[in-house]
Amino acid sequence: MPNTTHSFQEVNESYTMKEAIKEAKRCLHCKTPQCRTGCPIANEIPAWIHELSLGNLGNAIQIINTRSNLPAVCGRVCAHERQCEGHCILGKKGQAINIGKLERFVADFDANMQLNREGLKQKNRGRIAVIGSGPAGLTIAGDMARQGFQIEIFEMEPEPGGMLMFGIPEYRLPKEVVRHEIDRIRALGVVIHCNVTIGKALTIDDLFDQGFDAIFMGTGTGKPRKLDIPGKDLPGVEQAIYFLRLASLYNENNLKRDEVPVAQGQRVYVVGCGNTAMDAARTAIRMGASEVHIVYHKTINDMSALRVEYDEAVHEGVQFHWLSSIKAIHGTTHVEAIDLDTENTTSTLPADVVIMAVGQVPASRIVSTAKGIEVDDRGYVIVRDMPFGMTTRKGLFAGGDVVRHPATVVHAMQNAKAVAEGIIRYVDAIKLLEAIA
Ligand SMILES: Cc1cc2nc3c(=O)[nH]c(=O)nc-3n(C[C@H](O)[C@H](O)[C@H](O)COP(=O)(O)OP(=O)(O)OC[C@H]3O[C@@H](n4cnc5c(N)ncnc54)[C@H](O)[C@@H]3O)c2cc1C
Ligand code: SF4
Structure with a gap:
């Protein structure tokens, strides 16, 4: 039986100052630090751990910020063990x-004490529109604002953050932590327009007409894949990312309890075994489900979820x-039962809710309302290497999950960092050509 005492409070505890410094002092400051090699964004790990070991937390966060705009997020949700x-x-x-926990400690300390006050750079190198405010869009915004670009983000949701805000649940990533990271990006001069869907309220052409020098599309993979099985359209069959979004809105008091699909005492089956499936299952437990089952067509060794997520589930x-x-x-009129097949033996079992967590692909809102953007057969945007990240439409760049397939926060950031360099080269080049024309 699930333990219904589980709440949405964060599950992993932070270090105290004494514990953090003690852990930091264990670091050997290797000449060729393998930890840095293992980090997709090449975080300067030994350098900031050294500052932390001396108690210089202001220096530590400054060093972290040279590579990352989202340290409090990465400290919590990155696959540090990999x-x-x-x-x-x-x-x-x-x-x-324990690098993840130390990064989280430094970032949280900065949030509480406001140690890090970066100066505002003059924004005279160009105007960039960023579509989407997930890790990819936020990385482009932070990196390019620091280099003198004027950035405006257009986000269709009422609040920025992408999957950090509406996907990863509160008990793993508190929304206040995400808000603080975004506030620091805003403090660099980045403007965020929420409730604006590009492809609906405005098109790509409208944005170019508004005078943006380049546009970045970091729109993620918001369209869930469906399983074609009898009964898939019955009320009570839900998509995991929609369920998690509703649970997140409910936690923030923006939705009534009965608007979240899982009610107290219900029997829930989740299909899939990635992190989204684990989050949906553990969230269903927190919503008071009496039974939660994960159904996966392969073995435990094939699941893409992290082992720690599985253990906690x-x-x-x-x-x-x-x-x-x-x-x-x-x-x-509603889900009442499922046929569960295990190694060719089928049983009919009572069920109230079935949650699908079998993957997502990009939505087509933008490509269907703008000319010249090529996508592959599953809807992922095709980009080139020169300038890095530019789509088949001149001046329109793309990065993060919308090009890379659903990945992880840090891989979306890694890709966006490289695209930021591509955009900078492109904009600098067109400005130079304009100047000599
Ligand atoms: C449930 C869940 C749990 C996860 N857990 C982890 C984890 O523990 N660790 C980890 O590293 N990764 C995790 N991930 C993966 C990670 O969240 C993604 O890889 C990452 O968020 C991708 O970043 P992105 O910026 O490309 O896209 P997203 O985060 O998806 O952001 C895209 C943004 O674009 C906006 N948008 C889309 N279309 C438009 C439009 N037309 N106009 C305006 N705005 C638009 C969306 O509203 C959204 O805000 C998880 C994902 C999910 C779904
Ligand atoms: S954290 Fe990095 S620098 Fe420190 S001991 Fe480990 S590999 Fe070496």
Whole structure:
């Protein structure tokens, strides 16, 4: 039985100052730091850990900010065991430095004490429109504002943050943490327009007509994939990213309890075994489900979710069905039962809600309302290497999940950092040509 005492409060605790400094002092400051090699955005890990070990937290956050706009987020949701910590030399013989938790400590300390006050750069190098305010859009905005570009973000949701705000649940990533990171990006002079859907309220042509020198499209993968099984359209069949969005709005008091699809005491089946499936299952538990099951057609060794997510889901009472699939969903006006097939044995089991977490692809709102943007057969935007990240439409760049397929926060950031360099080269070149024309 799931433990219904689980709340949306953050599950992992932070260090105290004493604990953080003690952990930082274990670092060997390797000459060729493997932790940095393992970090997709090449965070200057030994340098800021050294400052932290001396108690210089202002210096530590300044060093982190040279590579990352989202340290409090990365400190919480990155797959550290596969990246920096997985490469730390100390992990070979014993315990790797707890880099994620230290990064989180420094970023949270900065949020509370406001240590980091970056000066505003003059914005005279060009005007850039950024569509989408997930990790990719925020990275472009932060990196380019620091280099003298005037940035305006257009976001269709009522609040910025993308999957950080409406996907990853509160118990893993508190929304106040995301808001603080975004406030620091705003403080660099970045303007964010919410409730503006590009492809509906404004088109790509409208944005170029407004005088933007280049546009970045970081619109992610907001369109969930569907499973074609009998009963898939019955009320009670939900998409994981919609369910998580509604749960997030409910947690923020922006929605009534009965508008969230999982009610107290319901039996929930989640299809899929990635991080989205784990988040949907653990969120269903927090919404008071009496039973939560994950159904996955492969084995535990094939799941894309992190092991720690799986362990926590098991601990919270989620039941796993490996080598299994839902063959049909039954009900007259609502889901009442499912046919669960496990290794060719089918059982009909009572169910109230089925949540699909079988992947997402990009929505077509923008490409269908603008000329010249080529996509592949699944809707991912095609980009070139020179200038890096430019689409087949001149001046329009794209990055993050909308080109890379659903990945991770830090991989969206890594890609966006490279695209920022591509945009800068492009805009500098057109300005030079204009000047000599
Ligand atoms: C449930 C869930 C859990 C996850 N957990 C983790 C995790 O633990 N660790 C990790 O590293 N990664 C995790 N991820 C993956 C990670 O969130 C994504 O890889 C990352 O957010 C992608 O960043 P992005 O900026 O490309 O897109 P998104 O974060 O998807 O942002 C896209 C933004 O564009 C906006 N937008 C879209 N179309 C338009 C339009 N036409 N006009 C205006 N705005 C538009 C959207 O509203 C959104 O704000 C998770 C994802 C999900 C769904
Ligand atoms: S690899 Fe480990 S010990 Fe070496 S610098 Fe990085 S964190 Fe410190």
